[in-house]
Amino acid sequence: MFSGFDFDVIWRNMPFLLNGVWLTLQLTIMAVTGGILLGLILAVARLSGIKPLAWGVAAYVNFLRSMPLILVIFWFYTLVPKLTGTSISGFYSVLIAFIMFEAAYYSEIIRAGISSVKRGQISAAMALGLTNLQAMRYVVLPQAIRNMIPVLLTQSIVMLQDTSLVYVVGLRDFLTSAEIVASRDNRPTELYLFVALIFLVVCFSASRLVNRLRRKYTL
Amino acid sequence: MGVYNWNWSILFKEPYLGWIISGFGNTILIALLAWAIAFPLGSVIGILRTVENRVLRLAATTYVEIFRNIPLLVQMFLWYFVVPELLPADWGRWVKRDLPYPQFITVVLCLGLYTAARVAEQVRSGIEAIPRGQRNAGLAMGLTPTQVYRHVLIPVAYRTIIPPLTSDFLGVFKNSSLALTIGVLELTAQSRQIEEYTFAAFEAFAVATVLYCLVTGLVIAIMRVVETRTRIVGAITVGG
Numbered sequence: 001m002f003s004g005f006d007f008d009v010i011w012r013n014m015p016f017l018l019n020g021v022w023l024t025l026q027l028t029i030m031a032v033t034g035g036i037l038l039g040l041i042l043a044v045a046r047l048s049g050i051k052p053l054a055w056g057v058a059a060y061v062n063f064l065r066s067m068p069l070i071l072v073i074f075w076f077y078t079l080v081p082k083l084t085g086t087s088i089s090g091f092y093s094v095l096i097a098f099i100m101f102e103a104a105y106y107s108e109i110i111r112a113g114i115s116s117v118k119r120g121q122i123s124a125a126m127a128l129g130l131t132n133l134q135a136m137r138y139v140v141l142p143q144a145i146r147n148m149i150p151v152l153l154t155q156s157i158v159m160l161q162d163t164s165l166v167y168v169v170g171l172r173d174f175l176t177s178a179e180i181v182a183s184r185d186n187r188p189t190e191l192y193l194f195v196a197l198i199f200l201v202v203c204f205s206a207s208r209l210v211n212r213l214r215r216k217y218t219l
Numbered sequence: 220m221g222v223y224n225w226n227w228s229i230l231f232k233e234p235y236l237g238w239i240i241s242g243f244g245n246t247i248l249i250a251l252l253a254w255a256i257a258f259p260l261g262s263v264i265g266i267l268r269t270v271e272n273r274v275l276r277l278a279a280t281t282y283v284e285i286f287r288n289i290p291l292l293v294q295m296f297l298w299y300f301v302v303p304e305l306l307p308a309d310w311g312r313w314v315k316r317d318l319p320y321p322q323f324i325t326v327v328l329c330l331g332l333y334t335a336a337r338v339a340e341q342v343r344s345g346i347e348a349i350p351r352g353q354r355n356a357g358l359a360m361g362l363t364p365t366q367v368y369r370h371v372l373i374p375v376a377y378r379t380i381i382p383p384l385t386s387d388f389l390g391v392f393k394n395s396s397l398a399l400t401i402g403v404l405e406l407t408a409q410s411r412q413i414e415e416y417t418f419a420a421f422e423a424f425a426v427a428t429v430l431y432c433l434v435t436g437l438v439i440a441i442m443r444v445v446e447t448r449t450r451i452v453g454a455i456t457v458g459g
Contacts, residue, residue, distance in 0.1 A: 063432065065435075066389065066393075066431055066432050066434075066435035066436075067393070067428065067431055068392075068393040068394070068395075068396035068407060068431065069393070069396075070396045070397065070399070070407050071396060071407045071410070071424065071427055071428065071431070074407070074410075074411055074414075074424060075424050075428075078414065078420045078424070079420060079421070079424075082223075082420070161288075161289075161290035161291070162290070164290040164292045164293060165292060165397075167292060167400065168399070168400065175290070175292065175293060175296075179296075182300075188296070188300040188301060188304075189300070189301045189304045189305070192293065192296045192297050192300060192301050193297070193301060195293055196289045196293050196294070196297055199288065199289050199290055199293060200285065200288045200289050203287075203288035203289075204284055204288045207287075207288065
């Protein structure tokens, strides 16, 4: 069935494709880091007990969660340069879009993780004479983190897949690079199968690892 | 920051108003048709993941892992550019030449099969959350395995997974925006096109944003009603 196909085209264009892989990795790592940090801030704000703040964050999270990521990318890609008045690179516009978008999802995971620690634990910590901060540091967070890390990692695998959407603004990630080669050499079958296979292997192994982690660490 | 010339009236002028309406229509149509594939197929695959037969379970698991671990956009390209090449020559020619609305059909199929994997995972977790004793009790009463699923497991499982299924249902509306990559003019594509024609970026993206929020609000409201209507009297959560 694969007679007449030329998988050699992949090896000939490897350096170009690897550049794409590198951009995908950079974007994923930066967006995951930024997204988790912003998500943590949002989650803490939402659990702070300060009502206007909690409502504001809830509105932000629900709003972004009803948007398609492509539309968010278009918003930021078009508007960040207009708003800042500088010629910021496409990469950073898109990175900001991913961070703002993923933070909404991460903050829900972090909030669920913190809420999963039973109230009695906090009461017990207080009764033992720990301060608020100590209770957070020694009782709540160690348990919350164990519960939420597998979910955060799963979301990050989703995020790695989502980075392929930068195709819509022509940023040269893995998929876009493959698309460029595919249309130049007229070899879509070989290139897209290759991209699919790499994602499948990477994401499948990663999700297996996360599952093992979950079984080992979740309380 | 420069002075921005607001021009909301552009959205009510032809052809832009027509673009928005047809784009919104396409988004709704793609999402509903994809869901019409995803829900039944996902249900079958999800149930197969919980049956005793090992071969069926493995087949269902393989399906879920493949469709979950390849980015949706890559899947879209595979269906659109690669599958017609791999089909037997006659079929490939038919798909390329005679299939009506090829992009639209590709999007619906791709999104439906992808979402089916997500639905399957929800269905599986809904069934697995039911204590094993219920299945055993059903079998002990002389029900066949099919009857156990039909009368014991499925009615409870589907009620508990309404919230996660709602978010997958919302997912088909959001993911239908990927259709623009193969040239289907749905809502996001039309707003992008208006932006390119008029440079009214805020206005064009804002109208799409509002419409997506509207869909989300509407779906959540409907699913709340469904959840209340189907609630088992006296049951708070599934247990015991």
